[in-house]
Amino acid sequence: EAQVTQNPRYLITVTGKKLTVTCSQNMNHEYMSWYRQDPGLGLRQIYYSMNVEVTDKGDVPEGYKVSRKEKRNFPLILESPSPNQTSLYFCASHRSGGVNTEAFFGQGTRLTVV
Amino acid sequence: AQKITQTQPGMFVQEKEAVTLDCTYDTSDQSYGLFWYKQPSSGEMIFLIYQGSYDEQNATEGRYSLNFQKARKSANLVISASQLGDSAMYFCAMRGSYNFNKFYFGSGTKLNVKP
Numbered sequence: 083e084a085q086v087t088q089n090p091r092y093l094i095t096v097t098g099k100k101l102t103v104t105c106s107q108n109m110n111h112e113y114m115s116w117y118r119q120d121p122g123l124g125l126r127q128i129y130y131s132m133n134v135e136v137t138d139k140g141d142v143p144e145g146y147k148v149s150r151k152e153k154r155n156f157p158l159i160l161e162s163p164s165p166n167q168t169s170l171y172f173c174a175s176h177r178s179g180g181v182n183t184e185a186f187f188g189q190g191t192r193l194t195v196v
Numbered sequence: 197a198q199k200i201t202q203t204q205p206g207m208f209v210q211e212k213e214a215v216t217l218d219c220t221y222d223t224s225d226q227s228y229g230l231f232w233y234k235q236p237s238s239g240e241m242i243f244l245i246y247q248g249s250y251d252e253q254n255a256t257e258g259r260y261s262l263n264f265q266k267a268r269k270s271a272n273l274v275i276s277a278s279q280l281g282d283s284a285m286y287f288c289a290m291r292g293s294y295n296f297n298k299f300y301f302g303s304g305t306k307l308n309v310k311p
Contacts, residue, residue, distance in 0.1 A: 113297055124200070124287060124301035132297060140298065172241060174299070181229035181291045182248050185299055187241035 084109045088173050088188030095163055095195055103158045103191050105173030112178040114156040115140065115185070116148065119170040128171075131156055132178070163195040198223050198295075200288050202302035209278045210310050216263070217273040217305045219288030225249075227293040230271040232262065235285040235304070244286075247271055275307075283309045 086107045095101055107114065112133050117125040117140075127140030131150040145167055147159040156175075160167060173188040199222040209215040221230065232244040247255045247262045255262040263272040275282055288302040 115297065115299075117301075122205075122303050124202075124303045125289075125299075126301075127298055130297045138297075170239065174241075178296065181227055181293055181296070182246060184231055184243045184246060185289075185291075186243075187233075190239040190241075192239070 086188040098162050105156045107175040111175035114175045116158045117172045165195050168195050198300045200302035204305045206306040214276045219271045225292035229291045231289040232273045233287045278309045
């Protein structure tokens with residue numbers, strides 16, 4: 083089954099404690115992205131990757147890091163989480179080229195930073 | 197600049213009736229794609245329907261159709277014969293030819309279907 087898998091689904095952490103949210107896709111997609119969803123703002127892109135070892139900032143990259151060492155994996159790292167990073171996070175993947183391919187999303191990770 | 201606007205934060209519809217969720221967009225790209233996603237209370241994002249900027253026919257997928265008016269830059273989602281399971285948040289999104297890596301999302305519309 084084609085899917086994007088994120089872990090964990092729920093996470094409560096304290097300010098400053100480093101955390102990693104994992105993301106893996108089994109569709110051999112070149113493009114992967116991280117989004118955060120906040121009420122009234124929709125989804126905003128944090129970082130994206132066009133292929134292995136190729137990553138770039140999205141609209142709201144501050145406080146986040148990513149890496150793409152393998153095509154299937156794209157972890158999101160919060161080195162020193164702060165309460166304003168409390169949000170619902172989505173990993174997404176899609177094929178390259180053209181505008182007609184939809185994004186496949188993970189189940190979401192609900193992060194609370196206290 | 198690319199932008200998606202959804203002006204209806206919340207809507208109610210009676211079960212079995214049709215409902216239209218509004219979406220307008222702004223882009224300078226000649227080629228672009230428009231997408232609708234459904235987000236139930238469980239949180240996952242479910243792809244519903246796609247419309248390409250060069251498609252002459254409105255897209256349809258089962259009970260979902262997309263009312264695409266290119267000159268007005270609108271891409272409204274029409275759900276026919278609403279069901280209780282249609283209660284969810286709905287997001288309109290766009291992907292342009294200038295920047296393939298990114299989907300631009302609207303702020304969403306929360307649809308409640310009343311029995």
